[in-house]
Amino acid sequence: MKQRSHIPAFLILATIFLVAPPSAFGGNLKKVTFLPQWTPQAQFAGYYVAKEKGIYEQYGIDLVILPGGPDNPPCETLAKGKADFTSMFLASAIQKRSSGVKVVNIGQLVQRSGYILVARKSSGIVSPQDLNGKRVSLWSDFQLQSLAFFRKYNLHVNIIPQTFTINLFLRGGVDAASAMWYNEYHTLLNSGLDEDELTAFFFDKYGLNFPEDGIYCLEATLKRDRALCAAFVQATIEGWKYAFAHPDEALDIVMKYVNEAHIGTNRVHQKWMLERMKDLISPQEVKTPMGVLREEDYNLVSRELTLKGVIHNIPSFGKFYVQCSGKN
Amino acid sequence: MSSVPGKTKRKKLAFKISLFILSGTTCIFLAAFGYNYYYSRQLVLKNVEENARNLTLAAVNKIETTLSGVEQVPRFISSALENHQYSRNDLLQMIEDILLTNPDIFGASVAFEPFAFHPQSRYFAPYKFRGKNGFGLHPPEKEFQYFLRDWYLIPKELGRPVWSEPYFSEGGGNVIMSTYSVPFYRVIKGERRFKGVVEVDIALEWLKDIVSRISIYQSGYAFLISQNGVIVTHPKRNWIMRESIFSIAEAAGDSDLRKIGKDMVRGNEGFVQMQSHFTGKKSWMYYAPLPSIGWSIGVVFSEEELFANMKKLNWAVFVIGSAGFVFLFLVIAWISKKITGPISTLSLKTADIAKGNLDIELPSAKSDDEVGELTTSFENMRMALKEYISTLKETTAAKERMESELKIARIIQMSFLPKRFPPFPEKDEFEIYATLEPALEVGGDLYDFFLVDENHLFFSIGDVSDKGVPAALFMAVTKTLMKGIASQGLAPSEVLGRVNIELCRENETMMFCTVFCGLLNIKTGELLYANAGHNPPLIVRAGREPELLTQAKGVMMGIREDTTYNMGKYAMERGDTLILYTDGVTEAMDRDKSLFATDRLLTIAIQNKDLPLEDLASHIIKSVKDFAGGEPQSDDITILAVRFTGGG
Numbered sequence: 001m002k003q004r005s006h007i008p009a010f011l012i013l014a015t016i017f018l019v020a021p022p023s024a025f026g027g028n029l030k031k032v033t034f035l036p037q038w039t040p041q042a043q044f045a046g047y048y049v050a051k052e053k054g055i056y057e058q059y060g061i062d063l064v065i066l067p068g069g070p071d072n073p074p075c076e077t078l079a080k081g082k083a084d085f086t087s088m089f090l091a092s093a094i095q096k097r098s099s100g101v102k103v104v105n106i107g108q109l110v111q112r113s114g115y116i117l118v119a120r121k122s123s124g125i126v127s128p129q130d131l132n133g134k135r136v137s138l139w140s141d142f143q144l145q146s147l148a149f150f151r152k153y154n155l156h157v158n159i160i161p162q163t164f165t166i167n168l169f170l171r172g173g174v175d176a177a178s179a180m181w182y183n184e185y186h187t188l189l190n191s192g193l194d195e196d197e198l199t200a201f202f203f204d205k206y207g208l209n210f211p212e213d214g215i216y217c218l219e220a221t222l223k224r225d226r227a228l229c230a231a232f233v234q235a236t237i238e239g240w241k242y243a244f245a246h247p248d249e250a251l252d253i254v255m256k257y258v259n260e261a262h263i264g265t266n267r268v269h270q271k272w273m274l275e276r277m278k279d280l281i282s283p284q285e286v287k288t289p290m291g292v293l294r295e296e297d298y299n300l301v302s303r304e305l306t307l308k309g310v311i312h313n314i315p316s317f318g319k320f321y322v323q324c325s326g327k328n
Numbered sequence: 329m330s331s332v333p334g335k336t337k338r339k340k341l342a343f344k345i346s347l348f349i350l351s352g353t354t355c356i357f358l359a360a361f362g363y364n365y366y367y368s369r370q371l372v373l374k375n376v377e378e379n380a381r382n383l384t385l386a387a388v389n390k391i392e393t394t395l396s397g398v399e400q401v402p403r404f405i406s407s408a409l410e411n412h413q414y415s416r417n418d419l420l421q422m423i424e425d426i427l428l429t430n431p432d433i434f435g436a437s438v439a440f441e442p443f444a445f446h447p448q449s450r451y452f453a454p455y456k457f458r459g460k461n462g463f464g465l466h467p468p469e470k471e472f473q474y475f476l477r478d479w480y481l482i483p484k485e486l487g488r489p490v491w492s493e494p495y496f497s498e499g500g501g502n503v504i505m506s507t508y509s510v511p512f513y514r515v516i517k518g519e520r521r522f523k524g525v526v527e528v529d530i531a532l533e534w535l536k537d538i539v540s541r542i543s544i545y546q547s548g549y550a551f552l553i554s555q556n557g558v559i560v561t562h563p564k565r566n567w568i569m570r571e572s573i574f575s576i577a578e579a580a581g582d583s584d585l586r587k588i589g590k591d592m593v594r595g596n597e598g599f600v601q602m603q604s605h606f607t608g609k610k611s612w613m614y615y616a617p618l619p620s621i622g623w624s625i626g627v628v629f630s631e632e633e634l635f636a637n638m639k640k641l642n643w644a645v646f647v648i649g650s651a652g653f654v655f656l657f658l659v660i661a662w663i664s665k666k667i668t669g670p671i672s673t674l675s676l677k678t679a680d681i682a683k684g685n686l687d688i689e690l691p692s693a694k695s696d697d698e699v700g701e702l703t704t705s706f707e708n709m710r711m712a713l714k715e716y717i718s719t720l721k722e723t724t725a726a727k728e729r730m731e732s733e734l735k736i737a738r739i740i741q742m743s744f745l746p747k748r749f750p751p752f753p754e755k756d757e758f759e760i761y762a763t764l765e766p767a768l769e770v771g772g773d774l775y776d777f778f779l780v781d782e783n784h785l786f787f788s789i790g791d792v793s794d795k796g797v798p799a800a801l802f803m804a805v806t807k808t809l810m811k812g813i814a815s816q817g818l819a820p821s822e823v824l825g826r827v828n829i830e831l832c833r834e835n836e837t838m839m840f841c842t843v844f845c846g847l848l849n850i851k852t853g854e855l856l857y858a859n860a861g862h863n864p865p866l867i868v869r870a871g872r873e874p875e876l877l878t879q880a881k882g883v884m885m886g887i888r889e890d891t892t893y894n895m896g897k898y899a900m901e902r903g904d905t906l907i908l909y910t911d912g913v914t915e916a917m918d919r920d921k922s923l924f925a926t927d928r929l930l931t932i933a934i935q936n937k938d939l940p941l942e943d944l945a946s947h948i949i950k951s952v953k954d955f956a957g958g959e960p961q962s963d964d965i966t967i968l969a970v971r972f973t974g975g976g
Contacts (some may be wrong), residue, residue, distance in 0.1 A: 140476065160485060163478045167493055170556060173485040190574040191556040192590045262496065264558070264569040268578045 029062035035083035036068040040257035042273035050239025059231035098311035102219035106324040107233035108293035117201040119176035128153040134175035137162035182276035230324040291325025342664035380614035402526040406512040440524035491621040548629035555622040592624040686714040757850035757974025761941035771964035772799030788845035789908040820858035821895035832889040840886035853900035866907040900972040912965035
């Protein structure tokens, strides 16, 4: 089906006003917009919680969270100045930066890749080698990690495009599919597949950790008001910490956003997602502080992008990432 | 005191009867009740399953009819597209015709592979839908990558028509829709190549109506889940399109529901017990697939309602059973009281009777049953006992009187016999000793001795036939006659003859007696003797074998009047001992009924021949008694011993 939704005119208008300097509106709070890269779900619980718990306000921010989704690509929206901050996957952001969009990572949230390949054990797939010659569906935007994986294990797979859902895999159209551990993987469980019926390939286990969600803004925004960026990152991290410490309350907040956006999801799914986000944002084995992008992760992702010919020049780490966490 | 055990006994019996009957009845009742419960439950379940199946399958058929009607349209278009290249306008007209002729279809589209419709256009997928003001048209947009939509990609990859998962219609219409997409192909250079997808969207409101109309009982409800298990219709509105049967199971930690869900999405049919997380009640569910679309309908009804009538029935049965139980208990209590009441009264009375109170009044037998019979029997027994005891009293009195008379008779009888030893202390020519060991009954043994003159000692021993008082009297008579006649100084044979004549005279009782008598000249040792059928006496002499005085044997006295007796003669020497005895000695019997016999007597006499006579006699008697062991002495034992110490 076609989700041909358009951003309503009033929202566009509102966005135009919002990007204006807060001082123009008087008061102490700075009006700021944030666009999550997808529809409301626990993947963004930290933002919703920080907003609902007034954490942004404490940091002098009056935040408007814009509706994310397939029709609102974050980088474009950022580039057009329709949003101050957005959340993006690291690989996408490097790609954008390399292609000339001056996006800056001001806080890396996810430390461990949640992107996985999943297959039915019944199709005989239990190890990477078993994928050889199989039909594997990949999201066109997020193929890099899988392709690096196939190359690493010298696998020749029949790549099928993947839609926004995992239904093709559920109907048996492909042997393996891409999935986010916190999302589609649970959708499979919630469609009647048991965990022991599935093989999941976690790329960080295969030396291909592409950390995903990070906070991005335009370089211009950072230059103009670095304090605001730092406040936003700091407030967001606090929001996440609060969400992990109070999962039930966080879920209530997430479900509020979910319901307002008429998203067909449910609480157990969001609960799973929140728990997995915790695993990804503050994994037990990684001691990196929240909000910090590790250079080795950056280099790994950049190298793979270059190898694949997706990018031709690796943006300098110092330009790409400006630490805004832990300073205020 | 005596009433206490009686009462306990009655309670015990009544208790036992009640316990056995009531526990038996309870077992039967419970078994019947259990079976009835189980069977009626199975019956209800079977009926309900049947009912639910019919309802569900009717709904499934209705839905399937509509869905297969919808399926026909894109299938037809798809096959038409395989053979013809249509212009843009033709296609738009075709799509509009679909909407015109199929009110169930909300929108339709024909979407082509990149450049398949026109070599210059990458996207071609005109979509027409029912707008508020006639049909609307979405032209293909560059941004709109329909190649990456489920409705396009899944049929393409699977190579077959596919119903999509349900979704909400656009524009916030909150209408649930599903898309049916049929891939179409074209044969190019002998190869069948995928060219695009024909799809129709249908709103599922009508489906909701059909499903919601399925209802069983008050709180029964039906729901529909998609192939992924997503709730499509459900009385709980905010579950629709949000929850799946698996998410509900996960939220509730209900692994059974997950199993049921798996079976449902696999397209199976079933009737299962489950916990409804909607009503919160224990429920049953019938589920069946919608084969064309791959979804599943579940019809749920609460067990409480399902078995409500049965529960009522069971309750009624239970109440009736309990009332019956109480009634039975009362009846048993009454019957057992009726039975045990008279029995316990009887038992009390008989306890009194046992104590000897035979005049006690027994309750009259009111019924003609066993208890009545028992009462009558007890009464008869009491009367018989009473009579018997009074007779017994009389008899005992008579017997006691007789016994005392007999005792006196015995004393008198014994007093006849000389008992003073030595009887003649001034005489040193002889020694004499006699003893009579009376039997329990009055016997007829006799002995006597006296000096007829200065030089002659008369002695006799006898045994009257029979026992008892007549024998005693006969013995007294014989002894008296003997003494009277022998005192005249007659020879022993003459004495016996005369006594015999006297005894035979008017001897109507036909009694008789054996007698041995002797007359010893105490100066010379000459012994004259006669024997009327008595045991021959034993003579023990110093330095010689003992011998029996077997001569001069005659007939017992009291039989024939004309009997004459011979006389024997024996010369006793100094130290000779004559031992007279009755058959109480020789015919004493041991336990094996063997006799003491003369030989034993001889042996004992020899062994003890030098003892004083008294000791000799008591030795003999002791030997007889030892021989008899514990056997009661049936006859008098009499021994008379004479030792000649004169002469030389």
